[in-house]
Amino acid sequence: MSRRHVPAVLGLVAGALVALPAPDAHAAKVQVRCSVPDLVAAINAANTSPGPDTLRLARKCTYKLTVPDLVNPGNGLPVITSEITIDGRGATIRRDGRGNSVPKFRILFVGPTGNLTLTHTTISGGFATDCPAFPDPPGPACGGGISNSGTMRVTRSKFTGNTAQSDVFAQGGGIDNPGTGSVSETEVTGNRVIYSGSDIGGAAAGAGIANDGPLTVTRSRLTGNTATVTKDTQSFAFGSGVISFAETTVEDTIISKNRSFAPGGFARAAVANGIPAPGRLTMTGGAIRDNRSDAPHGFAQGGGIANNALMTVRKVKISGNRAVAEGGTARGGGVRVGPFGTLDLTDSHITGNTADAPNGTAQGGGLDNPEGGTLTAKRNKVLRNVVTATGGTAQGGGLYHAGGTTGLGTTTLEGNTITHNRASDGGGIFKASGILTLVGEVIRDNRPNNCSPAGAVPGCTG
Template sequence: MSLMSWRSRRRRGQGPGGRGRSAGRLCAAAGVTAVAAMMFPAPPAHPAGVVNVRCSVPDLVAAIDAANGSPGADTLRLARRCTYKLTVPDVANPANGLPAITSEITIEGNGATIARARSAPAFRILLVESAGSLTLEKITIKGGRATDCPGAPAPPFPPGIVCGGGINNQGSLTVNHSRVIDNVATSTVYAEGGGIDTDGSAATVYDTEVSGNTADYTGLAPSAAAAGGIANDGPLTVKDSRVHDNAVHVTAGTDSVASGAGITSFAQVEIEGTSISHNHTSAPGGTVRGALTNSTSPPNTMTVNETVIRANVSSASDGTVLGGGVGNGGVLSITHSRVIDNYAISRNGVARGGGISLGAVAQLTLDSTDVHGNTASAPDGGTALGGGLINGLGGTVTADDSHLRDNTVRASGGGTALGGGLFNAVGPTTLNNGTVTGNRAGDGGGIYEESGTVTLNDTLVKRNKPNNCAPPSSVPGCVD
């Protein structure tokens, strides 16, 4: 079974999950709770069920243990702007810095930070178990370093899969007005979700910064890493947030796959009012998918609204890049958004889609969206296709009131550079009431139709260099 088929089993609830381990954790946590209660009695609760937690890690641990053991919902109010610096892992769960969340808990941060100390051993900050529900308000989660992946499959899969450097969610997670920064998931087997990995029943990220996080595969055999910022295997909503400066790396020369430095989705996701910017995905000698990746197997549904996907870089020298900004293998709708100034770079390799790249079974709908200023570049004799958009493997594109403008394809050293605005092959692309203007390529400055069909309905193709469409007469209605 491949890692992707394991993902499918997890989504269907068939995979060997963590229920047995969760029960063990609960039992172990119960013992620790008793000891913690004697050593560090929790502060008295207010009548409304709010517990004020002093600026003390032992007090925070005791408060979480007490909340896990109490009936109903609990709210923990942290000391204003305190840094709760974790120097040792949780006793019951050494892969985590704090006790696993097993009940309904809200943590009101008041601007506080929960961080792993730099000198501490590796552990993530927070785990939400399948029975748990965690809401974070006005808090920073920083410096976690995951060492395991809750719910990962049993043998024959090798041990060592790692996910969720800052937070791993197996239940319900809401992150409001917060920051998830500088967390890491690194593995010699497979790594995912440097900032957040969510596999549970629901996750919402609202008005939150997810930045500086990394997913890193460091092994020597072909494998993968995904989602420097956020990975989801369950329903996810990201709204009014900033996902920036995250990274995904894989070992050079291992023919490995690096996906979605900003967000990688393996399940349904809704993104609204969000900025996904300055993320970097790298796989020298391997394959890269865009900063925002919608998984290919099975096809997943992703909706993006009023969102900016900007200045992301996907690079794979001697390899293949599938989207500088967006790599779509499922069903993707982008509305009232901008995909701008992204780069797909493959020195002596293949760069496909500076802005957006589609897979073979993918469906893309653009509505009132600007795909602008993106670049597909293949220096030293490589192949670059589709500066703005590539539908080159048989997917389906429908664009309404949308614009492909000022995108560039270039390939120095005698390479191939086709389709500055759009490269199309095999599948159909329909452009309605839009424009394809100011794009540049070696040939097909506006549109290059290798095969398949490109249909223009009230769409203006002009001022592209060196020509509007290629080969000649391939696109009905396109005139040079």
């Protein structure tokens, strides 16, 4: 979806012999009192004005929404349909959800013709039960805080305590972006996506941010968000920090302490690259740390990253993440590559991650490429990752590799350091099948061995 631009207005200067460009259409600036009716009226007026508008909210005011928009009751405020800047000046726009009398609605929706710049504003307590991109019920729920189908720029703001919940599919607890968006210097924290249905194979995706994009996230923090699904429905909880279904760029951003929880289902990573698509997820700088994917009696697939499309990761610290599946299968404490995934991983640190499956199967404490994907890793540090499975199978402390059903999965390692990792077998690397190539690796001091089975990894001994 392309960005909208306000056309230049041309005019003539009286008495002049040449035509000169006139000034841009007047950008109206409106002071909005600390009053919800005033805020609603200001948005409605801006939507109908001919040029861009700036709404300056009352400094540090809390606008408490208790009823939805009369025209579009899935939203708390009128749909943004024109070019509007909301300068919050430290204000909060909050759905006042105390008690059962307040209906559930998201805070903001940017329509296809809308162009919203949101700055210095906290968006809180939104609760999406519908999805503007898929309006026919019963359907998914998208964007508890904001859903953008137009153009959106968010800077120096905060999204906290927002929820998207559905019996079909839920995505974007804090932010849902099927349009063109950017998020910078913004905190996305304590948001939720919930699949509450009973059918097999439901999903909750992108507790912090869900992107059908394109989207750019820079210098932001995605922390403490949760994705959960109904127990024993074999459903998917993934992307507790961010889920990418389209072109996504994340730069110098901290993604930490997020959780995907799928008892008897599939829990996938704080950073998830959704379905195979032409768009690429690119991450540069920042950190993915202390996140958890938890699937008791199910499948935990990637604690930090789960990639099943095109992805590039460069200069990122991936540490302290956990994939946990008691009585199930836990793969890729730090990074997991799916069967359709292609991951280029360079100049990064993959340290102190864990795959843990008591009475189950755990594989790939740091890196996991088990089902036919393609992993190319250059100049990374793979250190102190752990695979544990008391009463079960634990393999590949640093890396677990298998070729998948086709046997054609490939991992190419070049100039990496793989040290001080541990598992029951293959403390450094465990190769089950497929194609694994080493070029100039440092593989040492892993427990109980560097590579397993013996002779399976040419160039690795001990």
